[in-house]
Amino acid sequence: xxxxxxxxxxxxxxxxxxxxxxxxxxxxxxxxxxxxxxxxxxxxxxxxxxxxxxxxxxxxxxxxxxxxxxxxxxxxxxxxxxxxxxxxxxxxxxxxxxxxxxxxxxxxxxxxxxxxxxxxxxxxxxxxxxxxxxxxxxxxxxxxxxxxxxxxxxxxxxxxxxxxxxxxxxxxxxxxxxxxxxxxxxxxxxxxxxxxxxxxxxxxxxxxxxxxxxxxxxxxxxxxxxxxxxxxxxxxxxxxxxxxxxxxxxxxxxxxxxxxxxxxxxxxxxxxxxxxxxxxxxxxxxxxxxxxxxxxxxxxxxxxxxxxxxxxxxxxxxxxxxxxxxxxxxxxxxxxxxxxxxxxxxxxxxxxxxxxxxxxxxxxxxxxxxxxxxxxxxxxxxxxxxxxxxxxxxxxxxxxxxxx
Amino acid sequence: xxxxxxxxxxxxxxxxxxxxxxxxxxxxxxxxxxxxxxxxxxxxxxxxxxxxxxxxxxxxxxxxxxxxxxxxxxxxxxxxxxxxxxxxxxxxxxxxxxxxxxxxxxxxxxxxxxxxxxxxxxxxxxxxxxxxxxxxxxxxxxxxxxxxxxxxxxxxxxxxxxxxxxxxxxxxxxxxxxxxxxxxxxxxxxxxxxxxxxxxxxxxxxxxxxxxxxxxxxxxxxxxxxxxxxxxxxxxxxxxxxxxxxxxxxxxxxxxxxxxxxxxxxxxxxxxxxxxxxxxxxxxxxxxxxxxxxxxxxxxxxxxxxxxxxxxxxxxxxxxxxxxxxxxxxxxxxxxxxxxxxxxxxxxxxxxxxxxxxxxxxxxxxxxxxxxxxxxxxxxxxxxxxxxxxxxxxxxxxxxxxxx
Numbered sequence: 045x046x047x048x049x050x051x052x053x054x055x056x057x058x059x060x061x062x063x064x065x066x067x068x069x070x071x072x073x074x075x076x077x078x079x080x081x082x083x084x085x086x087x088x089x090x091x092x093x094x095x096x097x098x099x100x101x102x103x104x105x106x107x108x109x110x111x112x113x114x115x116x117x118x119x120x121x122x123x124x125x126x127x128x129x130x131x132x133x134x135x136x137x138x139x140x141x142x143x144x145x146x147x148x149x150x151x152x153x154x155x156x157x158x159x160x161x162x163x164x165x166x167x168x169x170x171x172x173x174x175x176x177x178x179x180x181x182x183x184x185x186x187x188x189x190x191x192x193x194x195x196x197x198x199x200x201x202x203x204x205x206x207x208x209x210x211x212x213x214x215x216x217x218x219x220x221x222x223x224x225x226x227x228x229x230x231x232x233x234x235x236x237x238x239x240x241x242x243x244x245x246x247x248x249x250x251x252x253x254x255x256x257x258x259x260x261x262x263x264x265x266x267x268x269x270x271x272x273x274x275x276x277x278x279x280x281x282x283x284x285x286x287x288x289x290x291x292x293x294x295x296x297x298x299x300x301x302x303x304x305x306x307x308x309x310x311x312x313x314x315x316x317x318x319x320x321x322x323x324x325x326x327x328x329x330x331x332x333x334x335x336x337x338x339x340x341x342x343x344x345x346x347x348x349x350x351x352x353x354x355x356x357x358x359x360x361x362x363x364x365x366x367x368x369x370x371x372x373x374x375x376x377x378x379x380x381x382x383x384x385x386x387x388x389x390x391x392x393x394x395x396x397x398x399x400x401x402x403x404x405x406x407x408x409x410x411x412x413x414x415x416x417x418x419x420x421x422x423x424x425x426x427x428x429x430x431x432x433x434x435x436x437x438x439x440x441x442x443x444x445x446x447x448x
Numbered sequence: 449x450x451x452x453x454x455x456x457x458x459x460x461x462x463x464x465x466x467x468x469x470x471x472x473x474x475x476x477x478x479x480x481x482x483x484x485x486x487x488x489x490x491x492x493x494x495x496x497x498x499x500x501x502x503x504x505x506x507x508x509x510x511x512x513x514x515x516x517x518x519x520x521x522x523x524x525x526x527x528x529x530x531x532x533x534x535x536x537x538x539x540x541x542x543x544x545x546x547x548x549x550x551x552x553x554x555x556x557x558x559x560x561x562x563x564x565x566x567x568x569x570x571x572x573x574x575x576x577x578x579x580x581x582x583x584x585x586x587x588x589x590x591x592x593x594x595x596x597x598x599x600x601x602x603x604x605x606x607x608x609x610x611x612x613x614x615x616x617x618x619x620x621x622x623x624x625x626x627x628x629x630x631x632x633x634x635x636x637x638x639x640x641x642x643x644x645x646x647x648x649x650x651x652x653x654x655x656x657x658x659x660x661x662x663x664x665x666x667x668x669x670x671x672x673x674x675x676x677x678x679x680x681x682x683x684x685x686x687x688x689x690x691x692x693x694x695x696x697x698x699x700x701x702x703x704x705x706x707x708x709x710x711x712x713x714x715x716x717x718x719x720x721x722x723x724x725x726x727x728x729x730x731x732x733x734x735x736x737x738x739x740x741x742x743x744x745x746x747x748x749x750x751x752x753x754x755x756x757x758x759x760x761x762x763x764x765x766x767x768x769x770x771x772x773x774x775x776x777x778x779x780x781x782x783x784x785x786x787x788x789x790x791x792x793x794x795x796x797x798x799x800x801x802x803x804x805x806x807x808x809x810x811x812x813x814x815x816x817x818x819x820x821x822x823x824x825x826x827x828x829x830x831x832x833x834x835x836x837x838x839x840x841x842x843x844x845x846x847x848x849x850x851x852x
Contacts, residue, residue: 045627045657046568046627047718048568048718048723049565049568052726052729053721089519091511097509101505104504104505105501107495107705108495108498109495113493113494116703150554153735162453162456164452178733178734182734223449253449254449255449297519299736300737314451314452317457319452326589328463329463329586329589330589333704335704335706337504
């Protein structure tokens with residue numbers, strides 16, 4: 045008789061954003077006349093930029109002709125895209141990353157979930173708290189997290205690094221030594237970030253203790269301050285300790301288009317074994333390449349027109365962030381984030397829990413946000429709003445919140 | 449100090465098709481004047497059909513306008529596509545599969561590699577031999593296959609079901625009881641298939657011993673004979689023991705477009721736990737949905753124009769299969785497959801091993817095929833050619849082979 049992966053049964057509740065979607069659908073069904081504004085999930089609302097649309101149409105046309113048809117893509121991505129990434133995201137920033145250290149995929153969520161597979165189940169992970177739920181949940185599924193304590197909402201074998209107002213939402217080096225460290229800057233969900241000097245401390249620490257940093261840089265395009273690193277490979281020594289995850293979802297609106305990439309330097313080794321080889325083997329065996337038309341769209345992100353159009357899109361969302369942040373401050377909320385990230389992190393009013401505030405906001409302002417506790421125990425008492433709505437909806441949401 | 453997943457190091461050599469690609473590239477580099485014809489990897493050559501191209505362009509246009517832009521897709525797929533699949537691939541064949549039992553993904557390779565994750569690592573797998581390498585390799589990565597014996601090329605904890613000329617390339621029920629049974633019909637690599645009555649024996653067996661059948665129906669569109677089942681759900685009792693994997697790669701040429709789906713009936717349970725729930729949780733946590741534009745292309749596969757155009761495409765490839773099969777027979781080879789599948793399976797001449805014949809064919813005819821031994825020990829002495837080339841190349845390849 046077959047048996048299942050019992051680790052799945054340890055997961056408490058469903059995936060955070062599925063739970064939110066269900067709650068919102070129920071509310072909308074019960075209140076069909078209410079116009080709900082979604083500032084919860086980090087989904088974008090602006091259409092794809094004209095340069096992207098042109099590239100997509102062009103690639104679709106190619107797929108319709110025998111001479112230019114593209115079948116299976118190279119496992120690790122088309123050369124034209126890997127070269128564009130290596131130049132624009134690394135060489136132009138003075139970082140030493142070769143095109144063949146870049147693995148193109150259908151998005152950073154998949155990669156951030158799958159990357160743990162190439163590591164031993166005995167490794168101990170360290171995560172910021174609060175944190176993007178995929179890091180912990182996928183390690184639960186792999187059996188790497190021990191037992192769950194529903195009271196503390198913590199796993200026995202996970203090292204939590206609290207990020208709260210007390211430490212300015214920047215994690216401190218953990219007391220216990222981890223094997224794998226998940227870092228995400230600009231941060232989801234807090235919108236906080238750290239300076240290059242601060243990140244260098246992490247790189248030095250990882251090299252010293254023999255840990256790997258899995259660095260999620262999905263929100264890099266939103267950095268507005270000069271001393272914030274755009275990639276972990278700006279730090280010296282990162283090539284021997286860091287994996288970087290990047291997404292086209294937030295800088296180019298590809299949430300429904302799907303494209304991302306992961307960088308694994310060939311210097312990152314366990315003994316003689318390059319992690320690069322293990323990930324290449326995984327890609328070759330369990331993945332079949334990102335679609336050709338999406339990879340051409342990715343290439344257009346780096347064209348002069350693409351860059352110009354996407355800079356405007358990012359500016360549009362960051363103006364929303366300003367509207368939210370200032371609106372909340374005027375309404376008396378304690379707020380952070382929103383300067384180098386499209387997320388605004390607020391303290392729930394009074395003694396409300398995160399989910400109480402979620403329900404309160406949905407019922408009274410018909411605005412959807414994300415409960416901070418959904419990201420980890422230290423997120424309790426906080427709440428995330430995103431700048432990815434339309435300007436009109438963002439302004440309307442803030443008006444409603446102010447009237448509550 | 450972090451450790452790696454040691455199971456990866458147990459994998460002998462690289463992924464089969466990566467090895468072939470490397471060998472061919474080396475040959476081409478050494479012989480730049482030779483025109484190599486590729487009948488190795490199962491990649492298609494015909495461009496996407498006009499109905500698909502129209503759907504792609506239409507969806508791209510939608511992505512360029514705020515009113516019709518699509519962000520994150522529903523985790524499990526858009527309703528419009530799941531409904532079209534449920535109707536055309538199941539209801540119209542009298543099979544009871546609901547739209548919400550269908551999980552849309554970016555392809556059957558990913559699903560066939562990832563599906564083992566929801567099962568215990570203690571489960572024992574049974575595979576046909578020869579077999580699509582992804583089934584075994586992904587179970588190796590998970591640590592489910594024991595130790596590898598380089599002499600026999602077999603894993604200690606895998607149940608092999610030989611498929612050779614002796615049993616007409618149809619597996620027999622295994623002596624040892626498995627927990628998970630991988631079946632693929634029409635078969636990759638042999639091109640063989642089994643009747644509905646024969647498949648019913650497997651379904652009854654699985655229900656009796658409490659095994660799950662993972663049924664790969666990627667080549668279903670190539671079935672030409674009436675008593676061959678198009679889906680395992682034509683068999684009675686399959687809802688309590690079977691998972692079905694389907695691809696748009698071979699029926700619609702989506703190898704570079706990426707779309708597939710997996711069916712998990714809600715009646716398939718381990719105790720109280722629906723496998724459907726586990727896979728839904730995996731999709732929600734580690735996957736972010738197939739792209740909107742690809743899902744619209746998938747929908748077009750089921751439109752009247754799409755069906756008509758794709759039937760012609762399948763007929764085109766099956767004509768190639770006939771050319772290959774008859775050409776090889778005329779040249780004195782022993783050949784099977786090619787009637788309900790785009791694969792022709794031939795006995796290597798004399799006492800040549802599969803890889804010797806690969807090198808011989810590449811050097812003398814400049815034709816690339818796939819060594820049977822790459823699919824498992826019982827594939828030794830066999831060789832696979834695919835019908836997915838162009839008609840012109842297929843004819844030219846056979847002419848060269850006849851002249852060898």
